[in-house]
Amino acid sequence: MLTRRTILGATVCAAVAPARAHHGWGSYDAANPVTVRGPIKMLKFENPHCHVEVESGGKKWECTLAPPFRMTNRGATEAILKVGTPVVVFGYPSRSAPTEMRAEWIEVAGKRFELR
């Protein structure tokens, strides 16, 4: 349940969150995939790609997802990716930014959404 405090916290998080990642699709390490588990700290349901920030093991992972149209089409809607929702994200870490990854799939409440 969203309290006023978590909304405030999320707003602060969003405000201080780093700008959207600007790395191309070519710079991800497909040989060493990572799985990130934790609550969504920030959601950007935006073109050209959606992003979630997930806190996992004391680190904040910036996960690049699919474009909003594909996300919605496959059921991974803005409504189920609310800030605070625990998720599992599997994907490929960026070679240039250590806590950024391109997601292959995202799992919400046991339901897996393929993003490619």
Next chain:
Amino acid sequence: MELLLAPFEALEQSELGLSIRNAHLLYPIANVTHVICVIIFFALVASMDMAVLRRTPEEAKATIRRVRPFAFIAFFGVVGAGAVMFTAEASALVKNPAFLAKVTAIVVAGLNLMMFSKAFAAGRLWVARTSALLSMFVWIFAAAAGRGIAYL
């Protein structure tokens, strides 16, 4: 550097930039329109360039007169659809080496067009033909660099 980036940051963070990012369909439609207009534009450019390279100056002149207006329309389509995508990501794009290469190529193509027009009007056929050949290579490079934006 910060000062140079400021207007692009402002554009990206504007109400317009926000609504382009938030609308689910506008961005993909702009993307597809951009590509289709690029294809049509290049087909028209190449038909003029090939006419200059292979036909007599009189025939080439007639081809250019018929084709050029449509090429300009297609170019406006390219720029219009491109502007939609640019607005959504302006501050990232102006730092993207592939985007900068594309813009440079478009400027070179524009200068080449001016050089062509002068040479062609003055009857310097071989300068005009070199320019026509260069035109096709520069536009192909611009399209390739454009696609490269997603990977650099």
